[in-house]
Amino acid sequence: MSSSPSPLAGIVYKSLGWSVALSILLILFGLIAIAAPGISGVGVTIFVGWLLIVSGVFHLIFAWKVHTTGRKVWEILLGIVYLIVGIDLTLHPLSGLLTLTLALAIYLLFESAFEFILAIRLHPAPGWGWTLFDGIITLLLAFMVWRTWPVSSVWAIGTLVGISMVFSGFSRLMLSLTTRRLISAAA
Numbered sequence: 001m002s003s004s005p006s007p008l009a010g011i012v013y014k015s016l017g018w019s020v021a022l023s024i025l026l027i028l029f030g031l032i033a034i035a036a037p038g039i040s041g042v043g044v045t046i047f048v049g050w051l052l053i054v055s056g057v058f059h060l061i062f063a064w065k066v067h068t069t070g071r072k073v074w075e076i077l078l079g080i081v082y083l084i085v086g087i088d089l090t091l092h093p094l095s096g097l098l099t100l101t102l103a104l105a106i107y108l109l110f111e112s113a114f115e116f117i118l119a120i121r122l123h124p125a126p127g128w129g130w131t132l133f134d135g136i137i138t139l140l141l142a143f144m145v146w147r148t149w150p151v152s153s154v155w156a157i158g159t160l161v162g163i164s165m166v167f168s169g170f171s172r173l174m175l176s177l178t179t180r181r182l183i184s185a186a187a
Contacts, residue, residue: 016183019176026169033162040158045096049089056082101145101153104160108142 033040059079066072089096115135122128145152 016176016180020173020180023169023173023176026165026172028169030162030165030167030169033158033165035162037155037158037162040161041097041101041153041156042093042158044157044161045093045100046090048100049086049093049096052082052086052089054086056080056084056086097157098150098153101156102149104156105142105146105149105152108138108145112136112139112142 056079059075059082063072063075063079066075089100112135115131115138119128119132119135122131145156
């Protein structure tokens with residue numbers, strides 16, 4: 001008795017081609033972002049600016065849906081702040097990149113503090129050292145970005161986004177290829 005692949009397996013197998021293509025594109029765009037970190041950093045700044053503009057519009061729309069005065073005022077204020085910051089980032093992406101880079105250094109500093117706290121709390125458990133290692137690397141990165149700011153604005157955002165894209169693309173590619181092998185083996 002021969003078993004034919006299920007319709008679901010066929011659909012999954014076909015969609016894996018798209019997943020592999022997307023993975024390769026992520027890797028390529030990540031490498032481009034790493035090669036041109038200033039340009040990609042400006043692109044990220046403009047993207048964040050547009051996200052803030054859209055969020056601001058939604059806050060203003062939501063303000064008319066709430067019934068309490070305090071909540072309405074809060075939503076209107078948030079919407080206006082999001083719009084102003086978003087418009088400023090899109091109109092002045094270079095100065096926005098400076099601000100985002102400084103915000104990144106502060107974020108990394110706080111993240112490293114939380115990693116240290118988590119490492120201390122996990123101390124007797126196996127693998128706690130990796131959390132401590134992550135905290136140390138994150139603290140060093142925060143210090144490196146902050147210490148060289150504003151010059152680090154040229155490379156920090158674009159490089160980190162590019163590295164993230166490369167690793168995301170690579171892990172997605174490996175997952176897609178593994179799934180393809182498993183489906184082929186099961187058929």
